[in-house]
Amino acid sequence: MAKPIITLNGLKIVIMLGMLVIILTGVRFAADIIVPFILALFIAVILNPLVQRMTRLRIPRVLAITLLISIIIVAMVLLVAYLGTSLNELARTLPKYRSSLAIPLLQLEPWLQRAGIEVSVEELLKYIDPNAAMTIVTSLLAQLSNAMTSIFLLFLTVVFMLLEVPQLPAKLQQIMVRPVEGMGAIQRALDSVSRYLVLKTAISLVTGVVVWVMLLALDVRFAFVWGLLAFALNYIPNIGSVLAAIPPILQVLVFSGLYDALILLAGYLVINLVFGNILEPRMMGRGLGLSTLVVFLSLIFWGWLLGPVGMLLSVPLTIIVKIGLEQTAGGQSIAVLLSDMSHH
Template identity: 30%
Template sequence: MSARLNSARTRAALHTSARVSGELLLVVVLSVAVLWLLGRMWPVVWPLVIGLLLTTLTWPPTRLLLRRGLPPALAASLVTVLFLLLAAGTVALIAVPVASQSGELADGVVAGIDRLREWAAGPPLNIGEDQIADALDSAAARVQDSAGSIATTAVTGVTTVFNGVVTAVLALFLMFFFLKDGPRFLPWLERQLPGRLATDVPVVAARCWNTLGAFVRSQALVGLIDAVLIGLGLWFLGVPLVLPLAVLTFVSAFVPIVGALFAGLVAVLIALVSNGLTDALIVLALIVVVQQVEGNVLQPMIQSRGLGLHAAVVLLAVTLGGSLAGIVGSLLAVPVAALIAVIWNYLREQLSDPQQEPDLVPASDGSP
């Protein structure tokens, strides 16, 4: 004989479900509103994010100078100037060797094109000079027909470069102010917030700052491993410009997906021009293997240890961020996931029941 439903318990369960659903819907609406607001403020948020990431890199030497007794403004100025010199030196380390060997590379490109034409003219393709000329004429005609779209693309590219320069300048200024006034931020924040927030928000902010530092350090370690492995492979094969290519690989590690593709493409092209097709294929295989090991093994392991995230969470975060916001989403996915984990862990600490110490049972003989 089946038991009948209790009407009071059923109504209570429905009321609880409705209340929880309403609260979850309110949280979702609030989250969407926050994301929309961030999207509207993105020209300000993006330089702020870059400035914070740069500050995590430059804060250790600034802290060392502050401990040596230098004023905050002087310490921040010195570190900012040293950072700019290091960035300029990195660019020069890549550009100068490339410029010095540009003639050889240009000759290699011409020779490579000639070899490609000779190969295309032979079996099995048997493409004649007339067919190649017709293909070039057809390509030129298409370029002329799409001159308007090309001009629009060029204008868009110039606008993107200009916005990138403005963002970089703002990020550098923000980095300087963060370095100079960073230690005074949390005490100031405590004075501005009322009640419990004066304690909770500074603690969460300090933990988030440590998490961002762990992310940048882990990303730098991954880039260094990539640069060393790929640089050794290029050196073993006798590919020119090994040091600039290694530096480019390290720098590009901070830009997910596109950075690795760009650095790999440059290395393969230089190997093709200077050493031939066989070495270029070997370099391509080396880069693919290193990038696969880095993306699927090293990066999740290193970042999971430094950020307190499981390797699977890191992979899923990068995939989700890339699908939602492209390159920027891939770049920010892991630190955002780590910051969410920090906030969640703090909320769980505050909402959990405190562990009660076991009561001390006095001995029956009266001894302590």
């Protein structure tokens, strides 16, 4: 193990723990400001290798950044417009849900009763209010329109971050006491996070496309929306793919019946088995260096601290924390606890 950059004694550890509690409390209260900055930082980490490749092709850095950001913003605008149309269509079909839902619930009632679960279909239907659901959809449409302003500001921040990248190493070296070790740690963190985000994005994209094609083959409405949901939630470790499967399965249960819903459930299980348990571990390899328990606990912690974005970025944030702990004498033991020792 590398020689610690920072040496800590017991008193310093106590003081730092107290400071950590204060910092975490402040971060949680200021999450609305901090989260967009963190999200912009990780987007910049993903895009910077692409910018560097474009500059090697003798494309000016400013032009490369402008082209990339412009393409992404146009894609986001088209995506938001499509989602708005889909949500409008969903709002128009919601009143039919209540009557359609009675049939699969009646099919499920005997199964639940045999399992010892007493359920009354009539009582359940009383809680299904199409008007309330339409109110939620209308609210989502309003939030989508407001999100465009936030998206513009987010990518404006990404632009400035990418423009600043060439100057960062020199600035960081000037403020570090031991620049060689410090820059080495920063480079390891950047390499690990960049590798994870690129691979995770590729796997999530393929997962979303496969889900979309499967839903099209099964003639499920809003297939693109559910494929997009599978892509986005696949960033959330352990539970993301499960959450993405719930809405389309419920939709098929309501409109097509229990048999079709079970077929779709089987399809999702196969996709999650192939991508989550076979493909992703092989592609990621030993690069994460985090135990399975730590990945799950980090999901809970970062979700509590930063909300949904914290859940999406829980793994790369924990990787950064682990590499930071490895650079302190008091933190090296904690870093070992976070590590995956199954390959040793």
